[in-house]
Amino acid sequence: MQGNPQFSTKQRILGAAEALFAEHGFAGASLRQVTAAASVNLAAVNYHFGSKDNLIEEVFRRRLDELSRRRLERLAETSAAGQTTLESVLDAFISPALELSLDRKGGSVFMRVLARAFAEHNGHLRKFLSENYGYVLKDFAAAFAQLLPQLDREELYWRLDIAVGALTYAMADFGMIQRRTGESEREHREQMARHLIHFTAAGLRA
Amino acid sequence: MQGNPQFSTKQRILGAAEALFAEHGFAGASLRQVTAAASVNLAAVNYHFGSKDNLIEEVFRRRLDELSRRRLERLAETSAAGQTTLESVLDAFISPALELSLDRKGGSVFMRVLARAFAEHNGHLRKFLSENYGYVLKDFAAAFAQLLPQLDREELYWRLDIAVGALTYAMADFGMIQRRTGESEREHREQMARHLIHFTAAGLRA
DNA sequence: CCTAGACTCAAACGCCTGTTTGAAACGGAT
DNA sequence: ATCCGTTTCAAACAGGCGTTTGAGTCTAGG
Numbered sequence: 495m496q497g498n499p500q501f502s503t504k505q506r507i508l509g510a511a512e513a514l515f516a517e518h519g520f521a522g523a524s525l526r527q528v529t530a531a532a533s534v535n536l537a538a539v540n541y542h543f544g545s546k547d548n549l550i551e552e553v554f555r556r557r558l559d560e561l562s563r564r565r566l567e568r569l570a571e572t573s574a575a576g577q578t579t580l581e582s583v584l585d586a587f588i589s590p591a592l593e594l595s596l597d598r599k600g601g602s603v604f605m606r607v608l609a610r611a612f613a614e615h616n617g618h619l620r621k622f623l624s625e626n627y628g629y630v631l632k633d634f635a636a637a638f639a640q641l642l643p644q645l646d647r648e649e650l651y652w653r654l655d656i657a658v659g660a661l662t663y664a665m666a667d668f669g670m671i672q673r674r675t676g677e678s679e680r681e682h683r684e685q686m687a688r689h690l691i692h693f694t695a696a697g698l699r700a
Numbered sequence: 701m702q703g704n705p706q707f708s709t710k711q712r713i714l715g716a717a718e719a720l721f722a723e724h725g726f727a728g729a730s731l732r733q734v735t736a737a738a739s740v741n742l743a744a745v746n747y748h749f750g751s752k753d754n755l756i757e758e759v760f761r762r763r764l765d766e767l768s769r770r771r772l773e774r775l776a777e778t779s780a781a782g783q784t785t786l787e788s789v790l791d792a793f794i795s796p797a798l799e800l801s802l803d804r805k806g807g808s809v810f811m812r813v814l815a816r817a818f819a820e821h822n823g824h825l826r827k828f829l830s831e832n833y834g835y836v837l838k839d840f841a842a843a844f845a846q847l848l849p850q851l852d853r854e855e856l857y858w859r860l861d862i863a864v865g866a867l868t869y870a871m872a873d874f875g876m877i878q879r880r881t882g883e884s885e886r887e888h889r890e891q892m893a894r895h896l897i898h899f900t901a902a903g904l905r906a
Numbered sequence: 907c908c909t910a911g912a913c914t915c916a917a918a919c920g921c922c923t924g925t926t927t928g929a930a931a932c933g934g935a936t
Numbered sequence: 937a938t939c940c941g942t943t944t945c946a947a948a949c950a951g952g953c954g955t956t957t958g959a960g961t962c963t964a965g966g
Contacts, residue, residue: 503913510821517822522727525954535915540955576926606821613819615812616723617874652895660903663865664819689858696906697866697899709943731924743944746925748943907966914961923952931944936937 504542506532509600512553515687516606520619521551551622554611557594558623562630564590569637580695583637585687588661591685595668596680602668609666612659631658641700657694664690707828712738712746715806721803722812724837726756726825735832757828760817763810764829768836773844789843790891794867798893801874802886808874815872818865837864848904863900870896 501509502563510532514523529536543549568586572578595602611619635654642650668683707715716738720729731752735742749755774792778784782793782811817825848856874889 519725519727519820521725524952526952535913536954537956538913546954574917606819610819612869613812613816613872614725649895652892652900655873656866656896656899659869659872660862660866663869664820664862666819667861686858689855690862692906693859693862693903697903700898700902730922732922741943742924742944743926743945752924909964909966910965912962915959917957917959919954919956921953921955924950926949927947928946929945932942934940934942936939 501583503532503538507534507542508550508553509537510534511549511690512607513600514605515550515553515610516603519610520614525549527602533685538599540697547618549583550619553607554605554623557601558627561594562627563589564593565630568611573637578641580638580641580698581691583634584691584694585644587634588687588690591665592668595665595683604657605665605668607663639700653698657698660697661690679694709738709740709744713740713745713748714759716740717755718813719806719809721756721759721816722809725816726820731755753824756825759810759813760829761832762822763807764833767796767800768833769812771836772839775839779843784843784847786844786847786904787897789847790838790897790900792872793840794893794896797871798874798889801871803887809867809876811871816866818868844904859904863904866900866903867896 507528511523511528514528514531517523519526525539526536528549529539539546539549543552568590569583572582572586591605595605611623614620635650637691638654639645639650642653645653664686667686712733717729717734720734720737723729724733731745732742734755735745742835745752745755749758774796775789778788778792797811801811817829820826841856843850844860845856848859851859868890873892
């Protein structure tokens with residue numbers, strides 16, 4: 495991604511920024527590092543994105559637009575099939591992220607960037623994310639509510655809160671390349687996804 | 701904590717640093733912000749701690765030494781009582797953190813700092829933490845292994861990995877002061893801890 | 907060919923960063 | 937009262953920060 499001239503300046507900046515934000519955080523990665531990694535002039539960031547803050551938002555937009563679309567698509571599919579289970583809803587949430595992380599274009603590090611955003615408990619980044627992508631979590635929450643009628647509102651929100659934390663943190667590991675011996679990276683992550691669904695479903699149902 | 705003159709310069713720096721690291725991250729909070737919040741001269745940081753990196757480590761040391769001690773103490777207690785369950789071991793891990801977060805001296809924000817450290821997936825901070833406090837997680841992992849004999853090593857590590865993520869992120873919420881209506885902050889967090897134990901135990905057992 | 911708009915570039919802007927310095931202020935012991 | 941080790945302080949250091957500028961390059965449309 496970095497200096498590869500077959501990608502546009504914008505894409506190269508986004509790719510380099512994503513990787514460096516994952517590694518050093520948003521404040522910790524400078525535009526000079528980013529533009530150097532992208533083999534691009536420093537001023538290109540402000541020309542194409544206006545500011546560092548806008549660049550950060552764009553890094554999220556590039557992945558989250560499609561990721562959100564696919565998640566809701568899958569959610570709609572299981573709903574249409576009429577046999578929604580906790581597992582199928584969790585799968586609708588997790589699988590698209592897994593597939594993104596298996597994309598060769600470095601989609602894997604994005605999950606770590608997302609985890610960073612999660613750690614930013616306040617700040618305008620959280621506001622940006624919840625304003626633009628909050629509807630996804632809301633739709634999923636509704637699906638879970640239907641599957642867990644025995645839980646009252648409060649109880650449900652407790653559990654979803656915990657589940658989101660578990661999913662976010664665990665999916666950040668999608669971005670870590672520490673495959674086990676004799677096992678492909680794809681297998682490793684698919685296994686991870688399966689365990690994640692199993693664990694979270696049990697926690698929600700408990 | 702901040703400018704309160706009844707605390708030493710060192711303590712005031714640590715308190716201000718903790719709060720600002722929780723809010724803005726380690727790179728995002730500057731020493732000038734920290735020393736201003738602590739009503740202390742800028743040079744005091746380097747005089748007392750040597751460097752910003754050392755200050756960061758000291759912020760962790762101040763809380764983690766005692767937190768680790770108490771966790772292992774509780775773990776030993778349930779082991780001695782001879783009736784260890786998944787719930788009691790989880791309680792040994794969570795309760796000390798809950799109590800710390802209820803400390804009026806702002807121990808509550810420290811949980812958010814810890815979550816930030818978790819987001820730093822690489823870097824020397826993770827190394828520092830695992831080198832100095834890794835034995836705690838190891839002891840707990842051993843306790844869990846004994847309680848879950850039906851799981852093989854690999855399966856167990858999967859689940860513990862997910863559980864640690866859930867606990868870390870959820871306990872970061874200990875540092876968020878958004879109590880529900882008509883419910884004291886203490887009740888709110890105790891309920892949180894109960895749900896957390898219930899959820900995680902179910903996930904581990906599933 | 908020429909021009910207009912999109913893009914790139916080196917350089918500079920003012921500000922902020924972590925760290926160092928050397929002098930000043932302190933407080934207890936001689 | 938003098939000393940000495942500890943601590944504080946204002947000031948400065950070199951370097952990095954995000955952003956802006958204005959000239960330069962490129963390329964499609966007339």
